[in-house]
Amino acid sequence: xxxxxxxxxxxxxxxxxxxxxxxxxxxxxxxxxxxxxxxxxxxxxxxxxxxxxxxxxxxxxxxxxxxxxxxxxxxxxxxxxxxxxxxxxxxxxxxxxxxxxxxxxxxxxxxxxxxxxxxxxxxxxxxxxxxxxx
Numbered sequence: 491x492x493x494x495x496x497x498x499x500x501x502x503x504x505x506x507x508x509x510x511x512x513x514x515x516x517x518x519x520x521x522x523x524x525x526x527x528x529x530x531x532x533x534x535x536x537x538x539x540x541x542x543x544x545x546x547x548x549x550x551x552x553x554x555x556x557x558x559x560x561x562x563x564x565x566x567x568x569x570x571x572x573x574x575x576x577x578x579x580x581x582x583x584x585x586x587x588x589x590x591x592x593x594x595x596x597x598x599x600x601x602x603x604x605x606x607x608x609x610x611x612x613x614x615x616x617x618x619x620x621x622x623x624x
Contacts, residue, residue, distance in 0.1 A: 507619070516555055516561075518613075519552070519558055526544050527548035527552060536596065580614045583607050590607070
């Protein structure tokens with residue numbers, strides 16, 4: 491038995507599109523997570539939320555970014571993992587839309603959230619396309 495057979499669905503062709511999509515997603519998650527962990531309490535009034543909520547949001551995003559970073563750093567992306575990240579991105583985009591619709595955020599907070607929703611939905615779309623090509 492070869493090593494690739496034991497691993498399962500490891501593709502033999504390059505998966506550059508998937509790796510780039512995951513890498514950009516991981517980079518954005520790292521940036522957003524760090525900003526909210528380090529400055530979430532300072533931005534809370536401006537965003538229309540409590541400081542601890544912004545900080546906890548940053549911690550959750552950072553934890554997720556570690557998972558996406560691990561997937562992005564593989565030589566060959568696995569379709570199952572790319573789809574998993576894309577599905578979580580869809581859930582995050584829907585949750586962000588619900589938060590915007592609930593409108594307890596300030597106007598600036600809604601704008602920031604909508605920008606995030608659009609970016610996350612864009613990553614999900616590209617990741618679904620990339621997963622279908624693996």
